[in-house]
Amino acid sequence: MRVTQEPVLRKFWYCIMPIGDLDDGPKPFRLLGEKIALWKDADGVPHAVKDRCLHRSAMLSAGTVEDGNIVCPYHGWAFDGTGLCVRVPQEPIQKPKPFGVASYRCAERYGYVWVALEEPIYDIPVIAEFGQPGFRQIHEFVEEWACPPLRLMENAFDNAHIFFVHRNTFGDTSPIPVENQFEDTPDGFITHTVVPVKNPPRMRDALRTTEAETVRHMANRYYTPANFRVGRIDYPNGLTNILCTAATPIDDKLTRRIQFVLRNDTEEETPSAKVIAFDREVGDEDKWVVETTEEDVPLDTSEGVEVSMPVDRPGILMRKQLREIIRQHRQAASA
DSSP, X not given: OOGGGOXXXXXXXXXXXXXXXXXXXXXXXXXXXEEEEEEEOTTSXXXXXXXXXXXXXXXXXXXXXXXXXXEOTTTOOEEOTTSBEEEOTTOSSOOOOSOBOOEEEEEEETTEEEEESSOOSSOOOOOTTTTOTTOEEEEEEEEEESSOHHHHHHHHTOGGGHHHHTTTTTOOSOSSOOOOEEEEETTEEEEEEEEEEEOOGGGHHHHTOOOSEEEEEEEEEEETTTTEEEEEEEOTTSOEEEEEEEEEESSSSOEEEEEEEEESSOTTTSOXXXXXXXXXXXXXXXXXXXXXXXXXXXXXXXXXXXXXXXXXXXXXHHHHHHHHHXXXXXXXXXX
């Protein structure tokens, strides 16, 4: 599967960038190969439109924001959040315009801008702990990985790789992976597992324990179509660390990975820098190996391209759910 070749993937919300990135003006982004321009109005509400002025095709993201509208840098044409052209400076008398650029659904959630290119099938994922007393948010990473979202997301649910990929950080002591327990949800699934892990000295501050080994009680929630996961990790010392990871498809070869953390401790107890350093080291271990994989992910094992083992069940379910969504969309489109 190549993400730009499946129209149904346009019908989901994707996490694009921190809302603060729009403080100094419009920004460009490519979502599923589509060039979009993003900005926020005077009330802080984000908007997204096609990144081409319909006059002479200049990039609107290279323009400015005036009166809450995005203004083309070439001739000053202005467009509102719905994409409607609201001003042509060259006209001596301004009047309503019957034309505009394509606009997209856009919203702010968790301090980030989200965009859906078409009417979304599901809402933006709800993170129950967000904003709750006792939990703080740590913004970690906004970066590009050279792989499709499905590869990145499968890796996050893969217990079999921990011993090999993370042997220099928290990797467990046996190559035999712990099995997951599964819970179905309307928009994906949740895996439950208890994983024994190492706790090397340089990483102990982030976990607030001096033990050489500990265990992770994990509830890892997957959201179709491989674009978001919430990984709740509870440790024996009472620490709860919730990894929220977005995998946003730029095109067939690139994914924007956005990650933030919710934790039930304080900055005084564990400085954010130590948490980020922990997750940076672990993330780099994942990144280099995931970027060696093929960009065209087979959704059906009958294709014979990849061989799976029982512990691969989370990834197999992801592929199965994606395959079914694509099938239903194609069936509806041909009806």
